[in-house]
Amino acid sequence: MAKTLSSYSCTECGWQTAKWVGRCGECQQWGTVVEAGPQSGIQKRVTAASVTEDRAAKPITGISSTSISHWPSGVDEFDRVLGGGIVPGAAILVSGEPGVGKSTLLLEVAARTARAKSRVLYVSAEESVSQVRLRAERTGALDDNLYLASETDLATVLGQIETVNPQLLIVDSVQTVASSSVDGLPGQPSQVREVAAALIRVAKERSLPLLLVGHVTKDGTIAGPRLLEHLVDVVCQFEGDRQTALRFIRALKNRFGPTDEVGCFEMTGAGIAEVADPSKLFLSRGSAVSGTCVTVAMEGRRALPVEIQALVVKSTAPNARRVTSGVDGARVSMLLAVLEKRAGVALGDYDVYVSTVGGVRLTEPGADLAIAIAIASARGDWPVPHTLAAFGEISLAGEIRPVVAAKQRRSEASRLGYSTVVDAAAGGIQNALALAKRSGGSPRDREIDTAF
Incomplete structure (x- = not known):
């Protein structure tokens, strides 16, 4: 008789070991190694299952190339990020920090979809139905086709789906729903994996679009097993500074569209509002002063003019300060060195502060x-x-x-009234500074002189 062995596996990455350990040897996570149950020392043979004619493998050239149909959610900025709208049967994960507005956004999506005569089921595992109703009244998201349920048990959620038969399902959030067939508390990797797999399986079988809200950890990653991001079709990140009203949503993974699009929203007292033209949010309207310059950044296929402000003051400390907000600090330090070495701009004894207007963050070298x-x-x-x-x-x-998309950047700058555009055609940093100085200085200052 073959000896029975115990096997242990990591719920995070699937790594297996013959004995229990506190830390996974593959992903280095603590407390994720659990017993997978006894297995025979001799591997069991897998018997071949019968394949029906409709499920038989076919040559790729014989498969119909019908395009995936998208249907609009009613929120244009959200549809832009998804690649044109929601695909039937797609599983979409929306993550973000606490209080950024994930539930408000999805409640707005649910309301606009319900107004389009589609039945929507909104399952809130964190709030009661009366609390969700109160928020819906404030944001104007009331509709007879929007059904609310406050459930934390997976079996009850599946029963609600059978009863309501919705055209759109929203679960807020996947980390707070638990399955009675799996050991562990809600939010643990085994529970998150089981809940997500069950909901996605139902979504695929019924061609039911599924929107899942996901919590994030303190370092900004999605809570739960990494497998969760592999199970879903689309991973969207909702981000923004809680001190400002501006919010961005971008796709980190998208099986049905691009991953470089970004949607802009603004949090108001009446809920969340779309910002179709966010250029006004990133530009100041004061008179021309020193230390300001506008750049045209690319967010996906959208060109956004962003104003950059700088302040240079004489340092009173032994070491000059370099403070940045909205831009990469290491990149700014490199630019300071280039300005001092290549353009003769003395900055060694000066404190330098660089910031963007409107809270936007620029990461591209453009x-x-x-x-x-x-x-x-x-x-x-x-x-x-x-x-x-x-x-x-x-x-x-x-x-x-x-830089990439230079033609589109020039077109957007021209559309917004920027008659002078300085780019790679200037050749070097000295010529660019001279051109900028001649454009804005007095007639006496409009000389080609880069010595400051």
Whole structure:
């Protein structure tokens, strides 16, 4: 008789071991190794199952190439991120920090879908139905086709789906629903995996779009097993600073569309509002002053003008300070070195502060030129006009390199009234600074001089 062995596996990554350990040897997570149950020392043979004719494998050239149909949710910015709308049977995971507005966004999606004569089931495992109703009254999301349920048991949620027969299902959140057939508390990896797999299986069988709300950990990753992100079709991240009203949603994974789109929203007292043209949020309307420059950043296929502000003051400390907000601090330090070495802008004894307007965060190198112009303008105390925009990547040699979608950036800048655009055509950082200085300075200052 073959000896029976105990097997242990990690609920996070699937790593297996013959004995229990406190920490997974693959993903290095603590407390995720559990007993998988006894198994025979000799592997059992897997018998082949009969395959019906409709499930038989076919040549790829013989499969119909019908396009995936999207239907609009009613929230255009959300549809933009999803690739045109919601796909029937798709599982969409929306994650974000606490209080950022995930539930408010999905309640708005539910209300607009219900107004389109589609039945929606909103399952809230964190709030009672009266609390959700109170929020719906405040945001104007009341409709007879919107059904509410407050459930934390998976079997009861599945029963609600059978009873209501919705065209859209929203579960808020997947970490607070538990299955009685799995040991552990709600939110543990085994529970999250079982709940998500059961809901996704029902969504695929019924061609029912599924929207799941996911919690995040303190480091910003989605709570629960990494397998959760692999199970769903779309992973959306809802982000924003709680000190400001601006919110962004972007797709980290999308099987039905691009992953470089971004949707803009604004939190108001009446709920969440779409921002179709967010350019006004990232630009100031004051008179031209030194230390400001506008760049045109790309968020997916959308070109956004963003104003960058810089302040340069004489340092009173032994070591000059470098403070940034909305831009990469390491990138700014590199640009300071290039300005001092290649353009003669003395910054060693000065504190430098760089920030963006509106709370937007720029990560692409295309904002290098605008940051450099803003710093040089603040150091030399000469203004940059509101009609000038700049974009381009700056190398350590002081060259301005072209960036992606330069034509689209120029078109957007021209549409918004920027008559002067400084980009890679300027050649080097010295020529770019000279052009910016001539455009905004007085007639006496409009000389090609880059010594500050």
